[in-house]
Amino acid sequence: MPRPVPEINASSMADIAFLLLIFFLMTTTMNVDTGLARMLPPMPDPNVKQDDVEVKKRNIFTVLINKSDKLLVRGEPMDLSMLKDKTKEFVMNPNNDPNLADQNEKEIPMIGMYKVSEGVVSLQNDRGTSYEMYMKVQNELVAAYNELREDLSRSMFGKSYDKLSKDEQEAIGKAIPSRISEAEPKNVGGK
Amino acid sequence: MARFQRKGKGGMPAISTASLPDIVFMLLFFFMVSTTLRETSLMVKSSLPEATEVAKLEKKSLVSYIYVGPPIKSMQTLYGTEPRIQLNDSFKTLDDIRDFISSERDAMSESDRPLLTTSLKVDEETRMGIVTDIKQELRKASALKINYAARRVEKK
Numbered sequence: 499m500p501r502p503v504p505e506i507n508a509s510s511m512a513d514i515a516f517l518l519l520i521f522f523l524m525t526t527t528m529n530v531d532t533g534l535a536r537m538l539p540p541m542p543d544p545n546v547k548q549d550d551v552e553v554k555k556r557n558i559f560t561v562l563i564n565k566s567d568k569l570l571v572r573g574e575p576m577d578l579s580m581l582k583d584k585t586k587e588f589v590m591n592p593n594n595d596p597n598l599a600d601q602n603e604k605e606i607p608m609i610g611m612y613k614v615s616e617g618v619v620s621l622q623n624d625r626g627t628s629y630e631m632y633m634k635v636q637n638e639l640v641a642a643y644n645e646l647r648e649d650l651s652r653s654m655f656g657k658s659y660d661k662l663s664k665d666e667q668e669a670i671g672k673a674i675p676s677r678i679s680e681a682e683p684k685n686v687g688g689k
Numbered sequence: 690m691a692r693f694q695r696k697g698k699g700g701m702p703a704i705s706t707a708s709l710p711d712i713v714f715m716l717l718f719f720f721m722v723s724t725t726l727r728e729t730s731l732m733v734k735s736s737l738p739e740a741t742e743v744a745k746l747e748k749k750s751l752v753s754y755i756y757v758g759p760p761i762k763s764m765q766t767l768y769g770t771e772p773r774i775q776l777n778d779s780f781k782t783l784d785d786i787r788d789f790i791s792s793e794r795d796a797m798s799e800s801d802r803p804l805l806t807t808s809l810k811v812d813e814e815t816r817m818g819i820v821t822d823i824k825q826e827l828r829k830a831s832a833l834k835i836n837y838a839a840r841r842v843e844k845k
Contacts, residue, residue: 505703515712519719532743533808533838541828625818629811633738633839640742
């Protein structure tokens with residue numbers, strides 16, 4: 499007579515299932531779309547005569563990318579790794595260099611008087627520039643502004659920018675406005 | 690001395706498996722909620738560039754997508770390898786972007802319309818020419834909020 503096979507205890511199945519469930523809950527990253535948010539400048543109205551907004555030369559930080567993905571920053575070739583620091587230096591102008599961005603003292607809520615930079619970063623690219631390079635440059639420029647905001651946030655509020663309240667973030671945004679302009683496309687060179 | 694007595698047949702009572710369905714349902718619901726179904730099937734290759742400073746795209750309902758890139762392998766016999774624009778489920782030309790934006794606008798409620806964000810999912814090997822053209826079209830359609838889709842990478 500064969501011995502009856504003992505039934506396997508299944509009460510721990512639930513525990514195992516829960517364990518798995520929790521594990522997956524913690525590790526699954528929902529497929530969130532991420533990207534660099536930008537605002538395009540509005541199309542100029544053809545009926546309104548466009549008087550070119552005079553921006554002083556010292557306040558413009560031109561970044562050109564040519565079709566072989568080389569950078570030309572303010573007339574000088576530059577490596578991508580230098581771009582962020584140069585941008586920061588341009589915007590903050592710590593030594594009051596007359597060639598770098600002008601500053602304008604303004605009253606900002608929660609911060610008080612602050613020298614707001616007048617600098618504008620103007621990004622221009624060729625039609626043949628690779629998108630990858632374009633994004634790298636965009637990323638460096640955004641990183642420069644983000645780091646400046648982070649620095650100010652630490653010195654003003656003693657907290658990281660991410661941890662600030664909405665009002666505080668807004669104040670920082672006013673103190674260091676991110677001015678990256680994507681210039682009107684120019685057709686230089688062929689396709 | 691026989692303290693532990695063996696009972697005749699297997700000592701354990703059968704355990705109820707009545708809660709198993711609950712567990713299975715829970716798993717099912719979890720995956721149902723977390724899975725986002727891709728509404729459009731991609732016809733262009735779009736491996737996104739990397740960036741460190743990315744921000745999350747909030748509210749999916751306010752976002753419309755423009756895919757740009759070379760057509761995928763199975764489409765290349767028909768459409769070649771030059772980067773093309775995909776809107777919804779088909780290849781489109783630049784002129785269609787304005788219609789696309791206005792139809793996306795119409796589908797949204799009045800109050801949400803100014804918040805329309807256009808996410809550009811552009812393959813990293815694309816040249817800027819086509820992207821610039823798209824940007825100009827978007828400006829003409831006054832869809833000014835854009836988002837260059839990128840993969841998040843950690844800072845080095």
